[in-house]
Each structure stands twice: as structure tokens, then as C-alpha cells.
């Protein structure tokens with residue numbers, strides 16, 4: 001269950017050449033020998049096992065329809081398995097479908113066909129924190145998702161502080177959101193996800209605003225929560 005010795009795994013590293021190829025599934029399969037073998041459809045549920053996969057996708061396809069009525073494939077036959085308690089990174093060239101796959105795993109997009117299972121509770125952090133950080137202060141924003149959980153205000157404050165501490169933002173509790181830098185907003189967005197004690201944390205483009213040293217903080221925090 002632990003991945004302390006394995007801070008990251010690269011689902012795929014291969015660089016595409018030539019045209020803007022979209023077959024992310026082929027990339028994943030072709031370059032990661034440590035991927036778990038494909039399983040039958042019956043594995044697409046939580047079987048209560050400690051080592052059950054946290055994420056499974058099988059033969060996922062996603063297409064969009066243009067205004068002209070054409071169908072454009074974005075993901076083709078994409079499959080992956082991510083075991084519980086591990087941190088994986090999805091790498092690939094611009095436009096190959098990474099964000100699309102993450103949005104499907106987050107439940108924000110419905111695949112055209114294929115099977116997806118993601119352990120719950122799950123949380124997704126957008127590429128642009130301005131799409132996610134909505135409350136006036138840091139504390140209120142991190143507490144936002146805890147509002148309907150029935151926690152006392154003391155419990156909420158404790159969870160908020162712990163989550164902010166995990167991303168190095170505990171000194172910013174009362175700061176107005178609009179005074180934060182992009183990277184600080186991104187860390188607040190990650191803290192909001194961590195505060196909800198999600199089993200799966202999906203982070204889109206962690207590198208957009210965070211510098212390299214800051215990227216380590218939320219990722220390690222995630223492994224403690226998983």
C-alpha cells in the first residue's frame with residue numbers, strides 16, 4: 001500500500017512525432033511494462049480489498065462532434081490501472097488527451113464508450129485554480145467542500161489547517177483569495193481537495209503554476225491520505 005519509495009510513476013513518456021496523434025491508450029500500453037494486466041469487467045467495483053485498484057479504465061473512447069457534424073476522436077481505446085496508495089503521472093505531448101482522460105476519470109465527461117472505475121471519494125483539481133477557488137478567503141475556500149459533512153466548526157477548522165499545512169499555506173488562512181499568486185491559489189485548491197479526505201486525487205497540470213519544489217508537497221500529502 002505504501003509508495004514512499006516510489007514518489008512517482010510515469011504512465012507514458014514516449015514523445016509523439018509528426019501529426020498530433022490522439023491514441024493515448026496505445027501510448028500507455030506501449031511504454032509502461034509495470035502496468036497491471038487488463039482485468040475483466042467484474043473488477044469495475046470496489047471489492048473492499050485493501051489492494052484493490054484505485055482507478056481502472058478499460059477501452060475508453062471519447063469523441064467530440066464538430067459544428068459541421070464531423071466526429072473527432074480524442075481518446076481511442078484507452079486502458080489503465082492505478083493501484084491504491086500510489087502516485088502516478090500521466091505524461092504526453094500537448095493535445096494528446098491527458099486532461100480529457102482526467103476529466104473522464106473525475107466524472108466531468110462521459111466517455112463515448114468503455115468502462116471507468118474510480119474509488120470514492122475522489123477529487124479533481126483544475127488546471128486553472130481560478131475555476132475552482134471561489135470563496136473570499138483561503139480558510140473559507142478550503143472549508144467549502146466540508147460544509148455538508150456535518151462536522152463541527154472546530155473539526156472543520158482543524159481539517160482546514162491540516163490541509164493547508166500539507167501544502168505549506170497554513171499562514172495564509174485569513175488571506176483574501178484575490179491577493180494570492182497563481183501557485184498559491186493552486187495550492188489552496190489542492191488543500192480543498194485534501195480536506196475532503198478523498199481516496200483519489202486527480203491533479204490536472206500540477207506544473208502550470210507550481211514550481212518544482214512546491215509540486216512535491218501536495219503529492220506527498222496525497223500519499224499520506226490514500
Ligand SMILES: Nc1ncnc2c1ncn2[C@@H]1O[C@H](COP(=O)(O)OP(=O)(O)OP(=O)(O)O)[C@@H](O)[C@H]1O
Nearest residue numbers: 020064074092093094095096097098099100101205
Ligand atoms: N470541446 C472540444 N472541442 C474541440 N476539441 C477539443 C475539445 N476538447 C478537447 N479538444 C481537443 O482534444 C485534444 C485533447 O485535449 P486535452 O486538453 O485533453 O489535451 P492535453 O493532453 O491535456 O493537452 P495539454 O498538454 O496541452 O494540456 C486537443 O487536440 C484538443 O484541442
